[in-house]
Amino acid sequence: MNNLNRPAGRQIQARPAASSQSFSSLLTGIFAIGGIIVSITSGIWYLAIAIFLLWIVIANIRIVPQEHAYIIERLGKFRTVWYAGLHVKIPVIDNIVNKISLKEQVFDFPPQPVITKDNVSVKVDSVVFSKVFDPQKYTYGVENPIAGLQNLSATTLRSIIGGMELDTTLSSRETINSQMEAILDQATDPWGIKVNRVELKNIDPPPAIEEVMTKQMRAERERRQTVLEAQAHQESVVSRAEGDKRAKVLAAEAEKEAKIALAQGEAESIRLVYEAQAQGLEKLREAHIDESVLRLKGLEALRDVADGRATKIYMPTDISKVVSTLGVVSESLGIGDSTPVDKSAKPVKKQEIDPCLSEETSKEGRKAADTGDAIKVDVETRRSVI
Secondary structure, eight states, X not given: OHHHHHHHHHHHHXXXXXXXXXXXHHHHHHXXXXXXXXXXXXXXXXXXXXXXXXXXXXXXXXXXXXXXXXXXXXXXXXXXXXXXEEEEOOTTTEEEEEEEEOSOEEEEOOOEXXXXXXXXXXXXXXXXXXXXXXXXXHHHSOSOHHHHHHHHHHHHHHHHHTTSOHHHHHHOHHHHHHHHHHHHHHHTGGGTEEEEEEEEEEEEOOHHHHHHHHHHHHHHHHHHHXXXXXXXXXXXXXHXXXXXXHHHXXXXXXXXXXXXXXXXXXXXXXXXXXXXXXXXXXHHHHHTOOHHHHHHHHHHHHHHHOSSOOSOOOOOTTHHHHHHHHOHHHHHXXXXXXXXXXXXXXOOOXXXXXXXXXXXXXXXXXXXXXXXXXXXXXXXXXXXXX
């Protein structure tokens, strides 16, 4: 039986050996799978860490726009100012505390009640044009720069307008603007603000003052209208008087020139007459006329003098010879065939009307014309006597 039982014992001992080998194989597989899992897990961790680091880097990259500035603090202390461009900050350590626009800004402040020098309360609202020129001073110089600028503008406005009367305030905006600009620009330098311009938008007086100003303006316009009308009337009267004066002066000058021209013409005519007479006598002298011709000329002269209407007769010295020769004695004494004496008035030559005379000709002009006529008559008389 012992021999019969041995093979069975051997079989019993062989089974545990096979099971131990399978268990070792299982453990080996498990360890292999564990290593693979560990490798995969470590790769995931590395990838996660890499992604996290990349996210941190990307999250701390900043792009500053044009005309902007960022204030950077490191551990609570001012570090630097970032201007337009790409910048990277250190996480946790660096911090952006302020973002500032460097563009020019327009601040329209609400109306401020102001009392003028003549105790008139007006409301004045101003507009301030400014820009930040130093971001560090703008951030650390004052707690609220815009509120500070508004309050400073109001106090400056009250100080300037308080020394002016209402009329001066309304007519001196440029002066007020320039003074406010200078004062605000100097006062805001420590805040990093540059004030470029200040403008008064509105000056609103009380309704009662506006009514008084309207009446004053209406009265001023009426006064100007009256003054202009008076000036226009004065100018018209002066112009009319100057025109009359000029017309009279021109008329007097024309009359003077007419007299001068008339006198010159008469003088020239007289000169020509005498020259013609002289030339005639010269011709007679050259012709060697005899005594009979001279007597004939003398009789022609006597005929013109004693035309039958004369009250006086001028007799030449040799009248006896003339009478004896031509028988003038009988005609002179009315004996024989005598010509009756014509006692009618001499025909008067009709006076020519001067074309230069008119109804508007002055008294002096008419006197000048009469003088010219008298000269003509005198010339004609002398010419007839000669």
